Amino acid sequence: MSSSDGNLHVALLPSSGTGHLLPYLRLAASLIHHQWSLTLITTHPIVSSAESQLISTFLSAFPQITQKKFHTIPLDPVAANITDPFQLQWETIRQSAHLLSPLISSSSPPLSFIITDVTLMSSVISVTAKLCLPNYILFTSSARMLSLFSCFPSIPSSIPKESLPPILLDSNSSFTKNFSDDSGSLKHFNGVLINSFEELEKEPLEMLASGNLTKGLPPVFPLGPFLPLEVERISLFAPLKWLENQEESSVVYVSFGSRTAMSKEQIRELGYGLVLSGRKFLWVVKSKVVDKEEEEGLDEILGHRLMKKIENNGLVVKEWVDQWQILSQKAVGGFISHCGWNSVVEAAWHGIPVLGWPQQGDQMINAEVIEAGGWGLCMKSWGWGSNHLVKGVEIGDKIKDLMGNQRMKMECARISEVAKQRSKAGEGCENMLKTLFQSLKKS
Ligand code: UDP
Ligand code: G50
Numbered sequence: 001m002s003s004s005d006g007n008l009h010v011a012l013l014p015s016s017g018t019g020h021l022l023p024y025l026r027l028a029a030s031l032i033h034h035q036w037s038l039t040l041i042t043t044h045p046i047v048s049s050a051e052s053q054l055i056s057t058f059l060s061a062f063p064q065i066t067q068k069k070f071h072t073i074p075l076d077p078v079a080a081n082i083t084d085p086f087q088l089q090w091e092t093i094r095q096s097a098h099l100l101s102p103l104i105s106s107s108s109p110p111l112s113f114i115i116t117d118v119t120l121m122s123s124v125i126s127v128t129a130k131l132c133l134p135n136y137i138l139f140t141s142s143a144r145m146l147s148l149f150s151c152f153p154s155i156p157s158s159i160p161k162e163s164l165p166p167i168l169l170d171s172n173s174s175f176t177k178n179f180s181d182d183s184g185s186l187k188h189f190n191g192v193l194i195n196s197f198e199e200l201e202k203e204p205l206e207m208l209a210s211g212n213l214t215k216g217l218p219p220v221f222p223l224g225p226f227l228p229l230e231v232e233r234i235s236l237f238a239p240l241k242w243l244e245n246q247e248e249s250s251v252v253y254v255s256f257g258s259r260t261a262m263s264k265e266q267i268r269e270l271g272y273g274l275v276l277s278g279r280k281f282l283w284v285v286k287s288k289v290v291d292k293e294e295e296e297g298l299d300e301i302l303g304h305r306l307m308k309k310i311e312n313n314g315l316v317v318k319e320w321v322d323q324w325q326i327l328s329q330k331a332v333g334g335f336i337s338h339c340g341w342n343s344v345v346e347a348a349w350h351g352i353p354v355l356g357w358p359q360q361g362d363q364m365i366n367a368e369v370i371e372a373g374g375w376g377l378c379m380k381s382w383g384w385g386s387n388h389l390v391k392g393v394e395i396g397d398k399i400k401d402l403m404g405n406q407r408m409k410m411e412c413a414r415i416s417e418v419a420k421q422r423s424k425a426g427e428g429c430e431n432m433l434k435t436l437f438q439s440l441k442k443s
Pocket of ligand 2: 118119120140141145149165175178179182360361362
């Protein structure tokens, strides 16, 4: 980019949850590369240890980034009627949004624009509009999900009603109200940044760009694929060491992201499924939504009998793992995923076929992106996480399908090649940032 944009000062306002924080940090690193000044607004309290650790290692690695702490006013979860701790924190941030005003005004040099998380949109736009501060969204899900979001409560014909986040079917939930308000506020934003790219989501991105979907939709900037930072590297070596000794494409990697806990019953069925598949596996077990609350050991969760069966077939861990590094290993030949959007893009980059088992939220819509691309499966018949028990036999059979499917392997190789080319040249992102800067000058 030209030197004329060298003195921009950008504030980043991520929301709660690792899946919302990580893409911000990855984006921040590429903006620093453009010599912009950056302020990271961190909201407190922080729900998970994973987020606290990421923020502190990130800020020590990038001392040139200013941290502004945003202390929110606590909400009563019972009165708010929200059980998910991450969602409760989104609502807390939203209700404290007025406190952002002095924090933004006191930034020096003055801010050029702010990038706000999608889950905070309508509450933050009212603050930034008063301050005449341009505001961009980082949409942390798929372009396919954005196409639904942008015209909500209408539903685009490309999206089956059954794939909608189940919580949106409850029109009285605060989530649905916020989602709807956020959708309505879209036209007041300067643009939407998204971790996607043309070859991954051609149709949704074209549809969004065509202007036929919604009137007044701001420009969408597909900046993906986002790459991880050095500071995300962690020193849990056991899984990597184990993978080194496995044959090429022989291992199924199983993880449901940072904030999805399964019932003990379902965890055990999954365990039997993995054993029945006859494949080697690396399995990250999560029994609590918030990592700080993980107290039970693997023995208790899986039970002695299953633990014994697993011994010779796979490695099971209950800690945070370095997913990017794991997906980079030659031994990994398949990924059972809940289809959080970051995981989907990471699997695409590495060319790993996905067995998509959506549990909640936007995950079914994200899994449909994989299925449409022909590089994985979307297990609709398995239902949503909480309302259905999928039996081990069925899981085992699907794993065999996943690992033996040559056509999917070929599609994976293709998508991975394009993703790598894009990130190597950095050209997609570079051009998009140029366009973004132009759009800012006009605004
Ligand atoms: N992740 C990781 N190690 C873990 C769990 C998750 O590195 O043990 C990373 C994963 O690579 C991804 C992010 O955390 O970048 C999770 O985001 P995603 O959108 O996949 O799912 P969410 O956690 O938001 O449901
Ligand atoms: C996380 C989640 C559920 C969910 C989504 C998540 C999205 C993103 C879009 O990111 O669909 C979104 C927009 C506005 C809003 C919330 C979410 O208030 O757990 O559906």
